[in-house]
Amino acid sequence: MRAMLKGIAASDGIVCGQVYRLVDPQLTVQQRAITNLDYELNRFHRALEAAVSDVETIKTRATKNLGADSAQVFSTHIDLLQDPELITAVEQRIRQQRINAEAALTAVVRVREAAFKGLTDNPYIQERLTDLRAVTKRVTAHLLQVSLPDLALINQPVIVVTHDLIPRNAVAINPHNILGFVTDLGGRTSHSSILARSMAIPAVVGTQHATERLANGDMVILNGTRGQVVVAPDADELATAQAAMHERAANLKHLSQSQHHGTVSKDGVGVTVAANIGTVNDLPGVLQHDAEAVGLMRTEFLYMDANRLPSEDQQFATYQRVLAAMAPRPVVIRTLDVGGDKPLPYLQSKPETNPFMGTRAIRQSLTHQQIFRSQLRALLRASAFGKLRIMFPMITTLDEFRQAKAIYDDERSKLTVAQVPLGEIKIGMMVEVPAAALLADRFAQEVDFMSIGTNDLIGYTMAADRTNQDVAYLYQPYHPAILRLVNRVIAAAYGAGIPVAMCGEMAGDPIAVPLLLGMGLDEFSMSAGAIAKTRRLIGQLSAHDLQGLVETTLNQASTSQEVITMVQAAVPGLLT
Amino acid sequence: MEKREFHITAETGIHARPATLLVQAASKFNSEVSLQYQDKSVNLKSIMGVMSLGVGQNADITITTDGDDEADAMTAVAETLKKEGLSD
Numbered sequence: 001m002r003a004m005l006k007g008i009a010a011s012d013g014i015v016c017g018q019v020y021r022l023v024d025p026q027l028t029v030q031q032r033a034i035t036n037l038d039y040e041l042n043r044f045h046r047a048l049e050a051a052v053s054d055v056e057t058i059k060t061r062a063t064k065n066l067g068a069d070s071a072q073v074f075s076t077h078i079d080l081l082q083d084p085e086l087i088t089a090v091e092q093r094i095r096q097q098r099i100n101a102e103a104a105l106t107a108v109v110r111v112r113e114a115a116f117k118g119l120t121d122n123p124y125i126q127e128r129l130t131d132l133r134a135v136t137k138r139v140t141a142h143l144l145q146v147s148l149p150d151l152a153l154i155n156q157p158v159i160v161v162t163h164d165l166i167p168r169n170a171v172a173i174n175p176h177n178i179l180g181f182v183t184d185l186g187g188r189t190s191h192s193s194i195l196a197r198s199m200a201i202p203a204v205v206g207t208q209h210a211t212e213r214l215a216n217g218d219m220v221i222l223n224g225t226r227g228q229v230v231v232a233p234d235a236d237e238l239a240t241a242q243a244a245m246h247e248r249a250a251n252l253k254h255l256s257q258s259q260h261h262g263t264v265s266k267d268g269v270g271v272t273v274a275a276n277i278g279t280v281n282d283l284p285g286v287l288q289h290d291a292e293a294v295g296l297m298r299t300e301f302l303y304m305d306a307n308r309l310p311s312e313d314q315q316f317a318t319y320q321r322v323l324a325a326m327a328p329r330p331v332v333i334r335t336l337d338v339g340g341d342k343p344l345p346y347l348q349s350k351p352e353t354n355p356f357m358g359t360r361a362i363r364q365s366l367t368h369q370q371i372f373r374s375q376l377r378a379l380l381r382a383s384a385f386g387k388l389r390i391m392f393p394m395i396t397t398l399d400e401f402r403q404a405k406a407i408y409d410d411e412r413s414k415l416t417v418a419q420v421p422l423g424e425i426k427i428g429m430m431v432e433v434p435a436a437a438l439l440a441d442r443f444a445q446e447v448d449f450m451s452i453g454t455n456d457l458i459g460y461t462m463a464a465d466r467t468n469q470d471v472a473y474l475y476q477p478y479h480p481a482i483l484r485l486v487n488r489v490i491a492a493a494y495g496a497g498i499p500v501a502m503c504g505e506m507a508g509d510p511i512a513v514p515l516l517l518g519m520g521l522d523e524f525s526m527s528a529g530a531i532a533k534t535r536r537l538i539g540q541l542s543a544h545d546l547q548g549l550v551e552t553t554l555n556q557a558s559t560s561q562e563v564i565t566m567v568q569a570a571v572p573g574l575l576t
Numbered sequence: 577m578e579k580r581e582f583h584i585t586a587e588t589g590i591h592a593r594p595a596t597l598l599v600q601a602a603s604k605f606n607s608e609v610s611l612q613y614q615d616k617s618v619n620l621k622s623i624m625g626v627m628s629l630g631v632g633q634n635a636d637i638t639i640t641t642d643g644d645d646e647a648d649a650m651t652a653v654a655e656t657l658k659k660e661g662l663s664d
Contacts, residue, residue, distance in 0.1 A: 072593055072596070075596055076593075076595075076596045076623065079596050079599055079600070079623040080623050080624065083622050083623050083624050083625075084619065084621055084622055085618075085619055085621075085622035085624055085625050086622070086624055112624055112628065115628045116627070116628055128627045132624065
């Protein structure tokens with residue numbers, strides 16, 4: 001049984017798991033006469049609906065990974081699947097010729113293809129032809145009851161075996177469920193390899209025959225460091241591979257910890273450079289860039305990916321994984337920030353005219369307390385595995401914070417009574433509403449830490465909806481009004497002796513960093529990719545020297561442009 | 577029945593994105609909406625029909641709407657053409 005496939009080591013790591021073949025099946029359509037017309041028409045419509053549902057899933061994934069513009073192609077696919085001309089033409093053919101749906105569809109599409117081919121001068125026609133073929137194939141597959149694999153439709157952890165990974169595939173990847181890649185084609189610098197490495201997913205490419213030799217469900221060990229795939233390994237081999245997996249994970253962790261020297265300014269002021277994460281998939285990047293903490297873990301994905309509320313255990317598993325991977329470094333986890341413009345499909349909330357100012361974030365949690373309590377319990381239970389910081393989003397009044405804190409205390413004492421082991425936890429708030437920033441000194445008396453969320457703070461201060469292009473010019477992180485608010489929060493935290501962080505885009509912005517360092521910000525949290533650059537910049541700056549710049553900008557600047565000019569004059573060569 | 581001519585100024589013609597949006601705009605109405613280019617006329621509610629015409633830059637097209645909401649349908653289609661920068 002045991003066999004070995006050799007290929008090119010494209011992305012490091014050893015994983016074991018079951019094969020998912022991402023290979024288009026041969027769809028052979030045969031024409032046959034039908035007797036039950038209604039049955040056949042119904043079959044056709046059911047296949048269309050199933051295909052639309054597939055494409056909707058793929059589109060959702062693509063929108064999330066790459067944004068609405070990149071997912072546009074899938075809207076075109078859905079339109080094609082609902083095209084009245086196409087549907088009528090197929091129905092007519094089924095009726096008139098009394099033939100099966102797949103044969104009728106194939107014939108109709110063939111006629112259309114011929115019409116498209118006459119237009120070779122239009123560069124878009126070739127692409128649309130590809131779209132038409134893609135949707136036809138999907139409907140045909142449903143009619144033939146053959147499963148048509150797609151990365152977006154994978155719903156459990158597997159090793160993907162495919163001919164080649166093309167950019168269009170990558171759109172739909174949900175890295176949660178992809179343990180590794182094996183491809184027939186490609187070299188170390190091919191698209192597949194770069195893609196795999198960027199996602200830190202082990203891969204072997206250029207195996208030539210993997211798709212022919214491996215079947216769905218085969219158990220394999222993929223060694224991305226050696227470029228080998230072992231098929232049907234025995235128990236010993238599996239155990240060795242699993243030990244190697246664990247050892248590698250431990251080594252990586254050790255490496256990231258021993259490398260760590262912290263971030264210190266030129267004049268010796270130590271600050272924390274942390275990472276913002278959305279899912280556990282972001283952890284490899286965080287460790288690789290040696291972030292000193294997770295300054296913001298968003299928990300929305302746990303809720304928004306699902307069709308129903310995630311269970312407490314599901315949440316616990318995720319939080320535990322992140323805390324353990326980062327320990328002993330702290331992890332700030334933000335409680336659910338949905339509602340308004342980010343509605344949960346399974347939570348019936350009434351539509352709001354201005355969702356950004358509606359029932360969202362902590363307001364939603366205080367309204368739906370069962371959801372909030374379940375999240376707090378999961379967090380509390382996970383706290384034993386690392387250094388947990390819990391942060392409440394969009395706190396506007398002290399009452400809100402006190403209410404949230406009381407609910408937390410209640411859940412905490414219940415778990416203590418039940419003798420559930422808990423770690424040391426701190427409770428903080430996100431400052432993203434001007435009311436909270438202006439009252440920061442009062443909040444600082446009650447919270448363990450503060451984190452400034454600049455994206456919303458800027459939006460609410462400038463009264464500009466950040467999803468509205470027409471007012472995008474008002475998104476001004478260096479506007480003196482924003483700087484005054486930020487400075488006020490930092491000063492309030494300093495006065496109360498509690499740490500203050502920033503977890504918005506601004507924290508990694510080279511113009512803002514000197515100002516924030518001068519103001520005395522403790523923690524800069526950003527996407528992992530910006531960490532190295534920011535750490536280097538901080539190392540070149542002298543925090544004390546920058547206090548003068550802070551005073552000048554706060555007292556004298558009236559516009560964003562003036563602030564930029566002042567910062568550039570004080571720190572020459574900033575943007576080079 | 578309403579009929580209007582448009583001159584396509586967009587460099588790329590009516591490509592995938594605007595074609596999808598035009599179809600979505602037309603599909604909201606009961607009226608029959610058709611697009612005529614050169615000697616061919618297609619249903620504007622059909623993405624395949626629109627794409628198969630391969631309308632490029634400097635094309636002159638005619639939109640026809642026919643039905644109880646023909647005026648609104650024409651307005652919606654004209655707005656989409658303008659908004660997508662396809663026509664002035």
